[in-house]
């Protein structure tokens with residue numbers, strides 16, 4: 001009996017211990033479940049927060065390009081369409097998708113869509129693709145849709161035995177813009193470098209030519225007795241002096257243009273007065289040619305005062321006159337100005353050599369010279385062009401080879417230094 005009781009006690013204690021042990025175990029399990037649930041909840045929140053704020057669209061699609069999940073609506077704040085099948089092209093406002101009633105994939109052109117092809121190939125290969133660049137219409141947070149440069153990534157995966165692909169679309173418009181600007185800047189720097197080298201090579205040649213003539217004929221002059229030869233040498237020295245002076249003046253102007261220090265002083269200028277001064281200068285420039293060339297001025301009947309840089313304006317007309325005298329063997333040179341609504345049109349017309357049609361478009365470029373028999377630097381017109389553009393005007397030439405040219409420019413009546421691209 002006692003033994004039976006003892007056995008009963010032992011069994012009871014065993015059952016109780018088992019009960020307590022089981023309860024503790026259950027409690028621990030419950031705690032663990034609670035803890036895991038909270039962690040899961042937290043990490044899901046973090047995950048959602050990241051997706052909402054990441055600077056990329058992440059889109060999970062099935063094999064039919066149907067969007068299953070995306071952060072697109074969280075990022076753009078665009079309304080999420082209900083009960084409607086949305087494919088990638090619909091989501092990203094593909095113009096083809098929008099123009100077809102059925103949406104993305106139903107248009108004939110969709111068969112040629114390179115992004116579709118990329119995704120299709122990646123599904124077949126069960127692989128991935130990176131950095132596929134395309135222009136897409138993307139909505140910003142304000143709902144504005146604009147063409148953007150994008151970089152697209154795709155990653156094949158299997159979820160619950162179903163084939164899926166995660167597409168990531170990065171807006172790289174700003175990056176592309178910066179890249180383009182960088183390319184432009186590099187091109188500009190390389191061009192500048194090239195033209196600097198060409199400029200130096202040209203300059204050393206151009207300076208040496210008149211300098212050699214001056215030095216050479218000065219030496220000859222010292223040993224020459226004959227008056228006729230002396231006069232001839234002096235003339236050569238004189239003309240080369242002028243050329244050298246012009247060259248140095250041009251180089252100084254060019255270096256000012258290059259360094260952005262070509263300054264302008266604006267004042268009210270009486271155009272009839274200025275053109276009359278320039279006509280006198282033209283007569284002086286004629287020299288011996290006065291026997292074969294007639295210079296005249298078409299006087300504007302309108303009194304015209306314009307606000308501009310007097311010296312620079314004279315420099316341009318004087319350059320046109322010098323060229324007209326240089327490149328005209330006989331005939332006439334006519335200069336004039338014509339006030340128009342908001343601007344004044346200046347011109348120098350000659351009956352000289354004219355410029356071949358294929359050279360006309362390049363005549364304002366540096367060092368461009370059509371004929372090399374006449375002395376010159378090939379810089380004057382390019383400097384004129386810079387001056388006129390800086391003063392807010394236009395410059396050009398109408399020329400017929402063998403018949404003559406009209407060099408012209410316009411300046412605003414009320415000028416100021418214009419922003420120009422160097």
Ligand code: ADP
Pocket residue numbers: 319323324327350352353354355363368369370371375376377378379380381382405
């Ligand atoms: P440069 O006169 O010192 O050579 P420019 O820049 O002033 O330099 O002129 C460039 C070239 O344009 C000249 O060498 C010449 O071939 C051509 N040109 C300029 N003006 C005339 C003109 N009135 N008639 C014919 N050709 C001209």
